[in-house]
Amino acid sequence: MSINWFPGHMAKARREIEENLKKIDVVIEILDARIPVSSHNPMLDDVTKDKPKVVVLNKKDMADERETKAWISQLQKEGKHPVAINGRDSQIIRKIEPLAIEATREMFEKMERKGINRRAIRALILGIPNVGKSTVINNIAKKKIAKTGNTPGVTKRQQWIKAGTRMELLDTPGILWPKFEDEETGKKLSLTGAITDRVVSLDEVAIYGMNFLLEHDKDTFNKFYNVNADIDDDIVEIYEAIGKSRGLKAGGNEINYEAVTNRIIYDIRNGKIGRYTFDRTVD
Ligand SMILES: Nc1nc2c(ncn2[C@@H]2O[C@H](COP(=O)(O)OP(=O)(O)OP(=O)(O)O)[C@@H](O)[C@H]2O)c(=O)[nH]1
Ligand SMILES: [Mg+2]
Structure with a gap:
C-alpha cells in the first residue's frame, strides 16, 4: 500500500523546497519524537541531497524519555546531528544552533580556504504536517525578524529570522507530505495527528x-x-x-x-x- 493523496501538492511542495534549498546551508528537519522513523519522509534525502542536516525530535514532552535518549544516540551513530526539544521551550535555539554550526563546519571551512568570507549560516525548517514547524519558527522568531533579509521578487514574502548568534532562519518552512507504504506507519501518523482522519x-x-x-x-x-x-x-x-x-x-x-x-x-x-x-x- 502506498498512499499519495495529494499528488499535485507533492510536486508543488517539492519544487518549492528545491527553490529554497538554493538559498540555504543547512536543513533542519523536524520529526515527531514519538515517531522518529514514520515522521521522516525518505523523499527528503532525495530532495535535499547532501545538504548538511540537523534532525530535531520535537514534542519530546510527549514521547517516552528512554526511547528518545536511545533514538538520539542511534542517530548520532548514524552521523546525523540530532537533538530532542519541546518546541514551546523558550531556549530551543541554544540547542539547535550548535548542531547547525557542527553540521556546516566543513562546508564553511572549505569556503574560507577559497577565500570566501564567513557569513551567517542560513537554515530552512522542513517537516511533515503537525510536527511543530510553525511553533519552532515562531518561538525562535519572537521579535527577531531580520528586516534586511527580505528577498525581492517571487519570494518577496519570505524573511530571514535572526536565530542565535550565527544563524538565519527562513521564516517559512518546507512542508513535506507524509508518506507511507505500510498500514502500521499510517496508523502511527494518525495517532500522532500528522495525517487527516479519513486516510486510514x-x-x-x-x-x-x-x-x-x-x-x-x-x-x-x-x-x-x-x-x-x-x-x-x-x-x-x-x-x-x-x-x-x-x-x-x-x-x-x-x-x-x-x-x-x-x-x-x-x-x-x-x-x-x-x-x-x-x-x-x-x-
Ligand atoms: N506537547 C507539545 N506540543 C507541541 C510541541 N510543538 C508543537 N506542539 C503543538 O503541536 C501542534 C502543531 O504544531 P505546529 O507548529 O502548528 O505544527 P506545523 O508543523 O507547523 O503544522 P502544519 O503547519 O500543519 O504543517 C500545535 O498544537 C502545537 O502547539 C511540543 O514540543 N510539545
Ligand atoms: Mg505550520
Missing part, C-alpha cells in the same frame, strides 16, 4: 493504539479508563468496558463504538494517558 480507518488506528498501550503500559491504560483489559481480550469487550466507564452511550444502554474510537484516539494523540514512542529503537 479510525477504528484500526484506535485498536492499534490500544494494543500498543496494553502491550507496553497496561496498568496505566487500565487505570486511566478504569477498566481491566488485557492484550488478548476481545476488542468488543474492551470497547464495551471503556464505553461504560466513560459513559459513551448511543441511546439506551448501547455503547457508542464510534465515540469510544474517537475518545481513544483523542486521548493518545493529546498525550492524556502517558508519554509513548511508537517507533521503537529496539523491540
